[in-house]
Amino acid sequence: MIDVLFISSSNPPVNLVADTVRLLDAEGARVWYGGTVPSAGKDDELVDVPFADRHRLPRTNLRHAVGLPNGERVWLRNRTDSWLREKARAAHVIVALDNGSIYTVWQLARRNRAARAVFGLSPALASVRELAREGGTPARGSSLPSPSFIAQETLRVARELPASVARALTSRSIMRSSLGAKLWRVPLRAPGVPDRLRVATGRRVAEAMNWAGRRSGAAYALALTATHISDPATKAELLDDSVQQELDRGVVPEHLGDAVQALLAHADESAENGRIDAAAQSLLRALMLGFHRVVHIDQLSSPLAEDAEAYVKPFHRSRAMQTVATTRGRVRPAAPPPTDRPLRLLVMVRANDHFLPQILDRYREHPGVELRYLDLAQHRALRDASSAPLRVLKERLGGDDEYAETVERLLRPHLDWADTVFLDWCLAPSGMLTTIDPGDTRMIIRLHSYEAFTRWTHMADFSRIDDLVFVADHVRDLAEVVVPQLSGPQAPRKPVLHNAMPLNDFARPKTPDARFNLGLVGVGQVAKDPLWAVEVLRLLREEDERYRLWMVGGDMPHKNSRASRNYRNEMEKVLDPLVESGAVLRLGPTDDVAGKLVDLGFILSTSVREGSHNALMEGAASGAVPVVRNWPFYADKANGARTLYPEGWIVETPAAAAERVLQVNASEENWHDNGKLASKYALSTWDWSVVSADFDRLFLGEQK
Amino acid sequence: MRETANQFAAQGWDVTVVTIEDESWELDSGVDHTLSEQVDPRVNVVKLPLRREDLETDIRGYSAERAVDPPQWVKSLRERNAESFPEPTFGGWRGALEEAVLRLHRERPADLLLTSCVPYVSLAAAWRLWEEARVPYAVDFRDGWSIDVIDGNIAFGRDSAEGRWEERILGSAISLWTVNDPIAEHYRGHYPEYADRVHVVRNGYDADSAPARPHRPDPDSGLVFGYLGTATFPTNLLRAVLEGWHLAREREPLLANARFEFRGHTGNGSQRGTNRQVEILREAASDGVSFGGPVAKADVAATYGAWDALVLIITGGHYMTSGKVYEYMATGLPIVSAHAADHDATNLLQGRPLWTGAHDVDSESMAASFVKAAHMSVESTDEQYAAAMTHAHQFARESIMAAAVKNLISELQVRKGHTQ
Known part of the structure; x- marks a missing residue:
């Protein structure tokens, strides 16, 4: 009988392991399996694999293993496992099933010098077949550990x-x-x-x-x-x-x-x-x-x-x-839009096209525009080059000319075609895009809001950008302070354009109970601060128990950061009893925000910061009465929620918010009138039918 | 390479082939001894003891450093390799290849060196022999180097290390072969000064891989679809094909009991025969999908002969052909295309009867293609079969290679005429 020991440090490919075990069995071998199986589901699947014995290896890392390479961590937690030591001494073939278990096999093979030690299922099968061909198995325990091994171990202990x-x-x-x-x-x-x-x-x-x-x-x-x-x-x-x-x-x-x-x-x-x-x-x-x-x-x-x-x-x-921040400018200025043919517009994005559908639809159909769309994430080479911050910095510091050549090779055909490039989001691709001189192509980047808080704006060369589009004045103000290039002699123009939103469909009749329902649409980020809304709700319910808070949208993803997780955990604790009592309704993500808004009489913006808060604008368009926290990030600045929205919508504290709701709701008629006014304001200011003219001017210039 | 060597031998040349040892092939893509048996006995084969260290599976041969952190060790190895030659996987072979070629030339002076890529490091050996002994050389570039045939992008610029090597090599080569017109056009456009050296030498198919008239399908015992080739395509492509297969079996009574057999080499090193693709195939067992491992060259015709339709799964697009397509065409069986519509395989299949057409790969289009192929397999006529075979005959490897070798020999003579 040939004894084979499989060692795994992660989820093994169960089907393939099962197939191999059966083949080994047919060759006259029996297989022991020792593995750290992280997921219980996989553990269940392994039950059906015909191992001669199966053992779960320790999963907890030792203190001094922290910071060591994975292979060493696996070995340090396994090396005292008595099952493993016993089987390793007896095995004729020791097999690592993954990278993490190789070092464990390597160490065990130094203690059992007669065993074969291989990596992978096919090599395991080949070893067993070879042993079978050679007509038998070497005597177990026939070899002591090597002298070099003993010397090294002694040294290790001393060290x-x-x-x-x-x-x-x-x-x-x-x-x-x-x-x-x-x-x-x-x-x-x-x-x-x-x-x-x-x-x-x-x-x-x-x-x-x-x-x-x-x-x-x-x-x-x-x-x-x-x-x-x-x-x-x-x-x-x-x-x-x-x-x-x-x-x-x-x-x-x-x-x-x-x-x-x-x-x-x-x-x-x-x-x-x-x-x-x-x-x-x-x-x-x-x-x-x-x-x-x-x-x-x-x-x-x-x-x-x-x-x-x-x-x-x-x-x-x-x-x-x-x-890095030294401007390199461009040799030629951007050419004016062509007059003898449609403008060639290249819309560029890296994966997040959330704010683009209206723009794409309009200019795909526009007789004066020939549009191309490039999602950098869909092309391997562009995806890699557009997320290479280290290379961008090295290139700026004069140490990576090859990066500029790569970008040149990848982007030049696009730049040669386009009269105008519009990159949405001022994130990693902006560094790549400004690595090369755009020739006479006009370059536009749109910065929404959170980019101003990231490292990416510090890695772009804005002297090669003609227009940096903002969605609100306060974001522009902040960006100007953070990035000196935006105020220098080679600074781009900095127009402010509202987001492209079709709001017409939002104006629908409200349900009878709507006036006691507060809506918070979009709760997936800490910045939305839903707990502020809960405080408003608490104050309102002290006055009238009919008030309820409806939360629409996906939850904060756990993977964002521990800070985000901490906020969410705290929020869940507060929300649980409120959901139970019916005071809070959590509707989760939806594709039909307009449909949900018919139930909402008030729309809240409780965020600590926003660019323009689209959900609030949609809510206002629907006829829900807006209640907007004076976003604290910008509250004491020249521009902010106060200057973006009508002053009456803005409140400083949850108490002021509750007071506004109660005042508006003094009568149904008053609430209705306020909603109508808000809707009218929203539709006449932010609807795509209005905003699209600004985009026309941006791309095509003043139309005669 | 085998057919090229045989063709040179047939034309009276004394041929030496430099390759790596069987065990090294075994570690990488696998080795088929029945294929080696078809090498003309006059051809001298020199096997160098080179192997891909990164694929080593004998853990006893690992250093402690490698055992502790295999990915980091492989990364360092690749960096070291790239210092010798800008090809991280094979760059380290440069010295041994150059030495071997120089030694062979000393022992028996060569009139011509023909090198085939990959690996590209073999270009260094051709260059060394040219520099030291002025032995003319030609490059069988296959899929090219400076074009990424998967993405269709330029793989590197002329000023990069790879670019400088490629330009240097092309500058003195007497001939450059590529597998299809798009790649040839890339080279002609990229290096207009050498455009006349660029020739298309298609892979073609071996006549003995083509089955006799396939057996008659038997829907009652289940139609059998087959894939024969290296299973290294992206997993999302494979998943889309298998989803399409699942849908087709649900919708089409002819396919309700059909099977889908995958054969061929897959994975290398520790993952040989057990990579992620095989795991995905195993997961689809309930849909009659199976993976049967490699097929020896001698058994290829019989394998095709047992199938009712073929599934052509290829990655890439405009610049990609893949050798499989020729062999598939020569079976006369219905072919399901599972590749981008804008693909060089599409160009070749155009006009062939018993082909589903190429519609890009998503589960719905694949399902429709499987259904179409099922009907083709039971409804095809002898005339359609004959027309499909006629379509394929233009791509017989022997005649393609014979013409290419003759052409190369005359190019060599012209070059000699110039230099004398």
């Missing part, structure tokens, strides 16, 4: 001894006590400690604190270590790790500013010494941390909104960043 001692002194129980955790800060601060030892100690303490559940303490230990380190690269790395740990937890890191400064300093120093790769890497990390969604997007406030100028100053002061 790890101080670490073992350190681990004992940083055990979970000690680190969980505040005194224990604080004691460990002492050596991190101590003067005269060599950098290498200080870094090693700092990392060990951070690891221990993480292990003990003191997450912020771990981040603090790394940051504290960094303050005593002079080497810019090491300092930046420690602070980067410290901040990233906090971001992973959904927390705005205390040392974010220090980390950004350190990374920028390292980028500057690297660029000056000609180490372009390192400079670009550091710059990218600084941008990623500085403009991380946990800091600006998945929170109810943002340092950018509080003081944009101060926040971006370190970036603007960085010499490497100044090189």
Whole structure:
């Protein structure tokens, strides 16, 4: 009998494993399976595979395995498993089913030198057939581990001894006590400690604190270590790790500013010494941390909104960043629209075409326009090139001419064809698009809102853009502060155009109960702050229990960030009893918003920030009375919700919102009149029949 | 390559083929010894001990570094390979290939070197021999290099490392072969100065792979659709085909008990015969789908002979042909196209009876094509079969290669005339 041991560290392809086991069985082999099976469903499927024995390997990583490559982590948690050791000693063929289990097989094969050790199902079958052909199996346990193996193991134990001692002194129980955790800060601060030892100690303490559940303490230990380190690269790395740990937890890191400064300093120093790769890497990390969604997007406030100028100053002061932001302009200005043939308009997007249908429909049919549509996500080479921030930075720093050549090759045919390019969303593709001189093609990018809080606007060269279209004045104001290129001599024009929305269909008669139903349409982001709406509802229900809140739209995706998840968890806790009592209705996502709005007498905008809040505009068009929170990100600025909407719609607090609802609802007639006015305003201001003229002017110029 | 070598031998040349060892082929795409048996015995075959390290499956041969983090190790290997030659998978073979070619030339001076890609690193050996001994060379470029035949984009610019190599190689080559007109046009447009060197040499089919008149379909015991080829197409393409098959079986009584057999090599290294595509095929077993592994060359005709219709699954578009299409055409069986409508295979199939037409690949269009092919298989006439075979005959590999080799020899003579 030939004994085969399969080892897996992830979900195996069950059908193929089953087929192979049957084939091995036919060859006279029996198969043992040891696997870490993450999903219970797969575990059930494996029950039907005719293994001679099946065993679940440990799944919990050991503390000191954190940060090691996956293969080593798998081995560290498996190596003391008695079932595995016994089977590995007895097996004639040991098989790794995936990359993660290779190192475990490699280690086991050093302990059982007679066994074959292979990767993959077909090689397993081939090994067994070969053994069968050779007429038998080697005697088990005939070989001791190799001398080199014994030597290496001894060395490993010796090398790890101080670490073992350190681990004992940083055990979970000690680190969980505040005194224990604080004691460990002492050596991190101590003067005269060599950098290498200080870094090693700092990392060990951070690891221990993480292990003990003191997450912020771990981040603090790394940051504290960094303050005593002079080497810019090491300092930046420690602070980067410290901040990233906090971001992973959904927390705005205390040392974010220090980390950004350190990374920028390292980028500057690297660029000056000609180490372009390192400079670009550091710059990218600084941008990623500085403009991380946990800091600006998945929170109810943002340092950018509080003081944009101060926040971006370190970036603007960085010499490497100044090189990246140096405008390169264009050799020729954009040509005027052709007069002898239709305008060739290339609409470009990367996957998110949510705001484009009306524009595409109109200009596909327009006799004065020949339209092409390019979704960068649909073409492998364009998709890769349009999401290559490191290459964009390297190219700007003078270290990646090949990237510009690639972009030239991919985009030039499109630029040669188009008279005008319209890129929707000022995100990653804007960096790619502005890597090359567009020739005489007119370039337009539309920036909606959240892009102003991302790193992407810092990686585009706006001197190669003719028009940067905004959806509202307040977003434009913020972008101008954040990106100096938007105010310089080569700045693009910055027109403000409303989104393209067909609102006509929204004006439908309301149901009789609508006047007591508040609607919040779109609840999938933290910025929508649905809890603010709940507070409005609470205040209203104190006066009149007929008020209900209807929430329309998909929930906040769990994958966005831990910060987003934290908000959602909190929100669910608050909503559960309200849903149960019927005070809140959660309708989920729908394709028929207009149909849902007939039940809603009030439409809320409770967001902390918005570009133009389309759902509110649709609600207003439907005749629901708008109640708009003065979006806090922009409340104290020259422009904001206050200047975008009629002043009467705006409120500062939940109490003021409740008061507005009660006042409007003083009589059915009053509510009805207010709704009618709102609808009239919305249709005459934001309907596509009105806004389309602005787009015509944008693309085609003044029509005679 | 086998047919090319045989053709040179048939025309009286002394031919040496440089390749890699059988075990190395085994590790990669697999090896078919019945195919090697058809090599003219006069051809001398030199097998170099080169193998793709990234595909190694014997874990005892791994370093600790590789075992701990295989993806990172492979990444580093590819970077090292690319330092020798801009081809991450094979670049590291450059030195050994150059040495071997120089040694063979010293032992027995060559008049002509013909290199076939992939791998492109073999171009380096051709170049080295040209530089050191001025041995003229030609390149059988197959799918080309600077054009990405899957996406239809330019794969790299002329100033890139690959671009500089390609230009250098084309600059002194006496002839450049590509498998179809779109790729040839790409090269003629990209390098107008060398346009006259570019020739289309289609893959064609081996006459002995074509079955005799296929058996009569028997719907009662179930029609059998077949796919023979390398199963490396994208999984979303495969899923769309299988969804179409599922729908067709539900809708068409002729297909209710039909089977769909996949044969061929798939995956390499640790995934040989067990890649994601095979897993997807296994999941479709309840629809009569099966995967039967590779077919030896000697059994190809019999395999086709047992099927009632063929499914041509190919990725890519305008620039892609795939060798399968010729072999499929030569069976005389109905062909279901599962590829983009704008595809070079479409150009070849145009005008052939017993073809469903190409309609891009989604489950609905595939379902309609399967239904159409089912009817073709039971309703086709001898006349249609004869017309399909006549359509195929123009692509017999032996005559294509004989003409290409003759042409190359005369190009060589012209070149010699110029230099003398």
